[in-house]
Amino acid sequence: MQQSKSDRSWILIMMKWTYNFSIKKVVFLVLLSLTATASASEENLSFPFTSDSGKYWQYVSDRTMGGISNGQVTLEQDAGISFAKLTGNVSTKNNGGFIQLRSRISFANSDKTGKELQGVRLNVRGNGETYHIFIRTNDTRSYSDYYSATFQANTSWEVIDFPFSSFERKRAPDSILRARNIRAFAVVAYGRDFTADVSVSTVDFYY
Numbered sequence: 001m002q003q004s005k006s007d008r009s010w011i012l013i014m015m016k017w018t019y020n021f022s023i024k025k026v027v028f029l030v031l032l033s034l035t036a037t038a039s040a041s042e043e044n045l046s047f048p049f050t051s052d053s054g055k056y057w058q059y060v061s062d063r064t065m066g067g068i069s070n071g072q073v074t075l076e077q078d079a080g081i082s083f084a085k086l087t088g089n090v091s092t093k094n095n096g097g098f099i100q101l102r103s104r105i106s107f108a109n110s111d112k113t114g115k116e117l118q119g120v121r122l123n124v125r126g127n128g129e130t131y132h133i134f135i136r137t138n139d140t141r142s143y144s145d146y147y148s149a150t151f152q153a154n155t156s157w158e159v160i161d162f163p164f165s166s167f168e169r170k171r172a173p174d175s176i177l178r179a180r181n182i183r184a185f186a187v188v189a190y191g192r193d194f195t196a197d198v199s200v201s202t203v204d205f206y207y
Contacts, residue, residue, distance in 0.1 A: 043112075043207070044121075044204045044205065044206045044207070045107075045110070045117070045204065045205040045206075046202060046203075046204045047202065047203045047204070047205075048082065048201065048202045049075060049082050049083055049084045049200065049201060049202070050082050056103055056104075057073070057084065057101055057102065057103045058073075058101075058102055058103070059071065059072060059073040059086070059099070059100070059101060059102075060099070060100050060102050060186075061088070061096075061098065061099045061100070062091075062094075062096030062097060062098050062099070063096075065095075065096070065143075066094050066095065066096065067091065067093070067094050067095065067096020067097065067098075068091050068093050068094055068096055069088065069089060069090045069091045069096050069097065069098060069099050070088050070089055070099070071086065071087055071088015071089065071090075071099040071189070071196060072086075072087060072088060073085065073086050073101050074087075076199070081157070081201050082201065083199045083200055083201035084101055084199065084200050084201075085197070085198070085199045086099065086100070086101045086187060086189065086196060086197075086198050086199075086200075087196060087197045087198075088189070088195075088196050089194075089195055089196070090189050090190070090191075090192065090193060090194055090195075090196055091193055092191070092192060092193055097190060097191050097192065098188055098189065098190040098191070099188070099189050099196060100134070100186045100187065100188040100189070100190075101186060101187045101188075101200070102184060102185070102186035102187075103184070103185055103186075104183065104184050105182060105183070105184065105185050106182065106183060107179045107180055107182055107205070108180055109180075110179055110180060110205075111180065112207065115207050116178065116179055116180070116207070117164070117179035117205045117206065117207055118163060118164060118179075118206060118207055119161060119162050119163040119164050119165075119166075119205070119206055120133070120161075120162050120164075120185075120203060120204065120205050120206070121159060121160065121161050121162070121202075121203075121204040121205075121206055122151070122159070122160050122162070122187075122200055122202070122203055122204075123157055123158070123159050123200065123201045123202045124151065124153045124157070124158060124160060124187075124198060124199065124200050124201075125153055125154065125155060125156060125157045125158065125198075125199050126152075126153025126154065126155070126197055126198035126199060127153065127155070127195070127196075127197040127198070128152065128153070128154055128155065129152070129153065129189070129194055129195075129196065129197075129198070130150055130151070130152050130153075131150070131151055131152075131153055131187060131188065131189055131190075131196070131198050132148050132149065132150050132151075132187075132188040132189075132190050132191075133148065133149045133150075133151070133162060133167075133185070133186070133187060133188070134146045134147070134148050134184075134185075134186045134188050134190075135147040135148070135167060135177065135182055135184070135185055135186075136182075136183055136184040137177065137178075137181040137182055137183060138181045138183060139175070139181060140169070140171075142171075144170065144171070145169070145170060145171045145172075146169070146170055147167040147168065147169045147170075147175075147177045148167060148168060148170065149162045149166055149167045149168075153198045153199075157201070161206075164176075164177040164178070164179065165177075179205065185203070187200055
């Protein structure tokens, strides 16, 4: 994948696998593909899901720690929109309670002329349930320590903005989320027994 000179001058994307997992269903894993898009007088980091992207996203469930939730991620297309779809059954049995679509990512070199990324914007739809964004940083030391924000995924596509100031760190509520410290990003069905069905077509980080 080729990038423009402006892309290379201000962003380093580092994404890598962290878990091995096995499921019996066919799962499509997709790369967060970098394209810079104009927004007012600034640029966003726009990551659409595309069929030729690669395999840098992964499905992860609580089965890695003894839970029994099950699900899958598929890459689909509808009315010209390509998107990743996370579906499954979330169960809190055996101290479980999550399925997620996750990627490793770094914005260590993302500061641009003194400006920091201010938040993330998702284009989502779903089954009306509440979902979460989990962000881990260099400062979150344990599996249960992360920054989070919640959203409702309705049946029609909707663009939702999440300023980093709206994220709360589970174990340190007064902490401030800064983009240059981010190391993992996930869309998560979490915390209760329910049927999950949430789709994401783009993930945009904005200044």
